Amino acid sequence: MFSLTFKNLWARKWRSLMTAVAVIFGIALVAGTYVLTDTTNQAFDQIFNESLAGTDVVVTAKSEVDQQDGSTPSFASGVLKEVRQVDGVEQAAGAIFSTGAILDDEGESTGGGFSPQFISSTGPEIFEAVDYPEGGRPTKPGEATLDEAAADRAGIEIGDTIQLVGIGRAEPFRLVGLTRLGGSSFGGSSISQVLLPVAQKLTGKEGQFDQISIAADSGVSPEELRDRVSEVVPAGLRVETAQENADRNASEIRDSLSFLTIALFAFAAIALFVGSFVIFNVFSITVAQRTREFGMLRTIGASRRQILRSVLIESFLIGLIGSLIGILVGYGLAAGLSQILKAVGAELPANSLVVLPRTIIVSLLIGVGVTMISSVIPAIRSTRVPPIAALSEYIVVGGKNRVVVRTVIAVLLGTIGLFLIASTLISGTDGGSGAASIGGGAICVLLAISIFAPKLVKPAASVIGAPIEKIGGLTGRLARENSQRNPGRTAITAAALMIGLALIAFVTIFASGLSSSVNKVVDDSLPGEITLQGPGGFQPFSPLAVQEVRQVEGVEAASGVRYAAVKADGETTQISSVDPSNITRVFTVTWKEGSNDDLLGLTGREIVIGDSLSDKIGVGVGDTVELTSQTGQKFNFDVTGVMETDSIQLAGQGIITQQAMEQDFKVDEDAVGLVKLDSGVDLATTQTAIEDALDKPFPTVEVLNQGELKESQKQQINGLLAMIYVLLALAIVVSLVGIVVTLILSIYERTRELGMLRAVGMSRRQVKRMVRYEAVITAVIGAVSGLIVGVVFAFVIGIPLSGDGFALSYPVGTLLVILVLTALAGVIAAIYPARKAAKLDVLEAVSYE
């Protein structure tokens, strides 16, 4: 039996391979994600380990509240003295390691996109982790180094001038050395070293360190030294061995990248879900076509179990082949994905690609599992073939159409799905479990729709086929009839496409809603004409920039906005700070309680809080809220007003004064600058004047008018959308392969019919057109149902968000374009089957049995 199965598979190798495509893409994404994240993690492990060469113990400040930019607090340098006194310390030195900007002498950024740039300090030789392939360490205040890769990218050489931007104006340095950290790659990131005092001054951390590195006397273990040092440092500081520090940093990076892993796995799951429809369909059709063969096997004594086994072994082998190819493709995909990330400005560090045994085992298990599960029902159906089937010309298998059972299952699944989605939305569970239950719910609903779908195919094909019949005449008519012939087959093929398109419609609608919500926020809450933002739109910049702008002629008011993550009565949230004297001119607050006067009169320990925070912690005007800073200090703020917060949260969930932000929360850089111009001045002229004023001292600050701001936000959203499209395209391709395979199988089944059509005068062109029309009908059924499902999902999920000022908008034009593209994709999917059908030899076709 086994060799028969194998021979069957071989005889239909192309079809089997195409079936395998159903899992190849999903598995490629699984394996690719593993390879990518393992590679990245390993690269980070290497960076952290190698950068601590020569270091035994590390002192850093604890972060009580994780900041959005991932920064850790610095601490007073005085503690170094105590540390040096500890018995067993050979050497100890403070260091700076902060984000900043590295520019060439023209003021052009040397890095790009979302990859951070770092300013760090040089220390004593003993802690030196880097090599100098060219030049050497900085010895004077005006000298700096740059990592070799960044210098290569920017075309900078030893002796050139680079500019470093920290807390203040951009300052020029002479490049004296290129650095290399062991075999590590920094990805898109870059790092520049200057002398310690220079680094402190650049980053606004005078009298502060980000880290103290300690080398132990010989004979003293890192663990022992760690314990000794712990006793002398104040609370709020963390003492770790170098290994512990590297491990913790690596695991924090891993956590912060886990969203990427989860997202990629989600797309893999989508592709596999779609693939399972394709596999189910192919096995259903081939089992039906092999009825005679199964009947013959039964007549010569094969048991039901043997038939079942032969079909399942076939699916096992297809799953295995698909998974193996998938793993190979995934390996290539990992390289591709990192290129995509690089293209959107988020290049990850990578050395050679890492393939762990886990990657291969999990990929094989999932691929084979999905294939076999998808083919269980067809396999069981194959066992129901009676021996008599061998003898009869035409036989219908499984004649009983269990309408009631189907309906019950569909309704049950649909209800469970809707319940899962609804309960998650109502309870507001977010994060992984929320996403999982919404995803699970969506799968249930989609399955329910697919079970119902065969009932919908006939009317749907009639409606969609109507214009095609009008254009195509007989070929259109036959195409429509053919698509209705096996409603189940068409339904599953279309359903596979429906899933991908539902998701595309959903994200398209959401992204468009997000864009228009951003526009609304800009229009509603920013009366100023100009916005300043840092590199990449999110990195903070010097507060001096806003001061500079205030001097420009035509500027009425300018205020910087800073952000800090804090705990407000234990609830982690984001607050902002403004310069109260100017803020009402550049920022419009919608009040729930209080007025602009409360904002203008905001002093030291007063706060205006957002309504959702107010609701959550039950604090209103007149109450006191306790804010915990990143370093764990607690401050009491009096609530003087409650404002409505929008979904973009430009003001966060609270507004405090700039001074409080600086003193209590140690945030001394602006994240955004808001500028209001005098009435009557020319926008373009003033914008140019502002740009000129900032160009030299603050080259990283971008000056955007409202239109440009909206555009830049839209571009970010669209960039993300594009990436999602690319990943969803995998699922779409799988469903298109589904159309291809189904068409090929149907054509094979209709060989004699096609031969007759050719014999009575149908031209090749007409045959091709007929196949194409059928593909288009199937594709459009999938597209229309997908768009409908996507719109409904977006609508339902948008309901609870509408409270936060999020307004869905339906990009009808884009959705129509998607519909047309899908119909075209149907045409493309039909190319090969149509050619195959047209090439059928009439003679063979009519004499074929």
Added chain:
Amino acid sequence: MSLRGRFRAGSGATVAGMESTLEAPSHPKSSESPIVKATGLERIYGEGQAEVRALDGVDVTFDKGRFTSIMGPSGSGKSTLMHILAGLDKPTAGTVEIDGQEITGLDDGDLTELRRDKLGFVFQFFNLLPVLTAEENILLPLSIAKKKPDQEWVDQVIDRVGLSDRRSHRPSELSGGQQQRVAVARALVTKPAVLFADEPTGNLDSKASDDVLKLLRGAVDEVGQTVIMVTHEPDAAAHGDRLIALRDGKLVHDAPPVSADNVIELLKTLA
């Protein structure tokens, strides 16, 4: 397999009935130029040791308005001959002319045109489109060619095949005999120069076979349809005006059939 085994000899009664049909002197005489003319046909499959000469130098012509049966034992080349005459297969050597048109060199597009304009087919397995009604199946060649049906002729054809009350039935709602009559009507509706029938009764019981053969006979007698039929059933062959037989790719017999028994005898000699 023995030759005798391949033949499902009809019952005596059927054969007797057949003879009565044959007795009617109803053969329209037409001695104009032949409608199908094959010259020096050869068809060789395979090469070297495996070479098979399916046709080995066949010259044959078919006159307009005649009903010719082609017979021969399995492997004699009878099907190959028909396929080549109908442009479904290409000869290794030799030429075929249909209605004055040389067809052996035609490409697929021209062959499609030829089939639309001049050829009709009836197959063993009916080959109807299950998604179309009986009438739609009959009109199919006209729809494909985007030709307007001549309603009077269509009605006449449908009436002739006795399916006037079955026009809107789907093939699955028709018996095998009815389906084959639909197929005959489909072949007649375009008034083809030649109607090729490939074992048209191979899948029918004797009553249905008889109906189909009478239809073909009628078309020849009443409207001068030219019919070329491949069959291995002596009863069927006996309906024709002319019987040609092949053996080993060569034409070995060409004469009017006398009776089914006579045909059986003839085939025995061929074996």
